[in-house]
Amino acid sequence: MRIHHLNCGCMCPLGGALYDGFSHGIKAHLVCHCLLIETDSHGLILIDTGFGLQDMRRPADRLTRFFRTLNNIQYRDELTALNQVQRLGFRAEDVRHIVLTHLDFDHAGGLTDFPHAQVHLMQQEIDTAEQRHSWLRRERYRPAQWSARSGWHGYQAAGERWFGFDAVNQLQGLPPEILLVPLPGHTLGHAGIAIRQPNGWLLHGGDAWFYRGELHQAQRHCTPGLRFYQWMMQADGAARRKNQQRLRELSLAHGNDITFFCSHDAQELQRLSPGFSID
Template identity: 45%
Template sequence: MRIHHLNCGSMRSVEPTREGLPSIPAVNHCLLAETDHGLVLVETGLGLGNVRDPAGTLDPSWVAQVEPALEEEETAIRQIERMGFDATDVRHVVLTHLDVDHCGGLPDFLGAAVHVLAGELEAALREAPSLRYRPAHWTHGPRWRAHESTNDRWFGFDAVRPADLPEIRLVPLGGHSAGHAGVAVHDGDRWLLHCGDAYYYHRELDEDPEPHPLFDVIQTRSAVDHDRRVGTQAALRALARDHSAEVTLFSAHDPWEFGRLTG
């Protein structure tokens, strides 16, 4: 399986907390996996509809806070087309959650099955329209695959194994949203774990955690369960410490993590 790391929507620039790293725009880190059963897109980032009609698809206060670049060439569909594929080649989209910057590109992949935890889908349909959930991203009627929790285990975490995606696990990582999950992708002899918004900055996984002042404000304000979010980060910190040879962790918006994995 070949895996591509994509930035599907640059946002406002962020400063590092220590010298030696540049100030660069935050990213919307997505994965594209070429599998035997078609392309699997993990997260969509922002889509064509967001670029062309931000006022109609995004909350104005979110746009003001996040300062998205809204460049068409950064959308997942345009990057996939540059690789020689088209939208119909994307058979599955797997989402950590349904915040706008994680699912804004859903209308660009009308034929894909969309995998998400059931609790997240229920919250999004119930609470939209809101700052985080925008109905424009699913008015086309996605082929939802809403997954309930199971008794499967993955490195000590609960996990859901979609029947038609043997290389994928949905790993509940609670706290940020009602049904937030990580997405684990098996890549040869190791796993990649897309942690979504379970953490925002790579130094949060250090043994002596160092939050980012800007990212920390964002994640604290947006969490639905602060204590659960803190517990999730502690569990991810232990995973990174004890299984670094088997699992590579990364979050959705850290540009330095993205640079390390693409460089």
């Protein structure tokens, strides 16, 4: 199993270091941290998809004006998962499975670029995305990115627990090393994705946290911009805070056993993918 850390989207909201903690100018730099996993017998597996090619080329048809403006999304074809898969010498058809943390517009946009892939996520996320009854749900869940779905698999927590967390241990057609770890709060069906490696675990935490300072220390530290964004986007604030606290405790107790990273922290991506440059 070979794992590539990819940036499948760039967002540069106004606020600079008040958002990302490091930018010197007025614009922050947020990424869409995805994984491409090469396997011997299961083809390629994508963990989240970031923005898709059609998001880059027809943003007004796929993304709302509010989030296009607030997040200052950068429209660059070369950042799409499809483009990066092809640059690595593969075809779109080689991506046989996609595992999603959730269905927000900046995580699920690439689904339409891989129409033959089997898609795995929590059933609660599917159910919630289909019930777009509030302003926030209509803004975050964009059916143009995923409504023509086939080969989707929705899961409930079942099987052995993972470091005390509920988990889905058997994803259909996927190797047993890949688990869904329900982490509701940001969305009701949000999940982390745990991957067993010979030397420990990776945990893609999705949007369960946004900033590197929220884990690995007893006292949470997060920039004002990302504190606000997490509050604005939360579907269940109490669940989000509880799960983030549990993850913080897990990172302190098992920091040598688990490599933690979230979706949007550029410095976390840079640490795990030395070839990545923040621009």
